[in-house]
Amino acid sequence: MIPEIMDGKNIADFIDPEIEAKLDELEREEEERAQLAALEAEADPMEDDAAEAHAQVAKLASAIRKKKGVIKETARRDRAANHPTLPRNVKARSKSTGGMxxxxxxxxxETEAKAMSNLRSKAKARSPAADEEERGRSTKRRPMADAMDVE
Known part of the structure; x- marks a missing residue:
């Protein structure tokens, strides 16, 4: 055998002398596997039913996922609308005893005026002068005693 050199490497190092025998063995193994698969397909008619059952389960699972998504979206929408559209005090101001x-x-x-006397009327506005007198701090400064005065 004459070694051939290509790109500085000996090509003979990459040649397997038993490659034909290995190829024949692989082809025989492939034929055996094909025959075995054909026998299994003939012997197991239940496999078609299993595939059909699997398809039904997959379809049912898809329907369940879709339904769960609808339920989640409905809950999210309801949760977003779980508050009054107007504040309560605004709604109360829009209602009147006359309308009732x-x-x-x-x-x-029939309604009588004296029967309606116990209904709550609007609160009276307080005058700013009354606020200063009744509560809060005084805005006037009191003269402080000199800290250095000792009796």
Whole structure:
């Protein structure tokens, strides 16, 4: 055998003398595996049912995931709307006793003014002068005694 040199390397080092025998052995093994797979396919008709059952389970799992997503989105939307659209004090200001009396009289319930006397009326505004006198700190400075005066 004459060594051939290519790119500074001996090509004969990369040649396997038993490569034909190894190739024949691999081809025989491949044929055996193909025959074995064909026998298993003929002997196991339940595999088709298993594949069909697997497809049904996958379809059901997909439907469950979709339903869970819908439920989560609904809960998220409901949670976002779980507060009054207007603050309570604004809603209370928009309602009046006159409106309630009109509604009650429209449905046939008579109302008298003295029966409505216990309804809460609007709070009276306090004058700023009353605020200064009753609570809070005084805005006037009191003369402080000289700390150096000793009796």
């Amino acid at each position: 009396v009109a509604h009650l009289s429209s449905i046939g319930i």
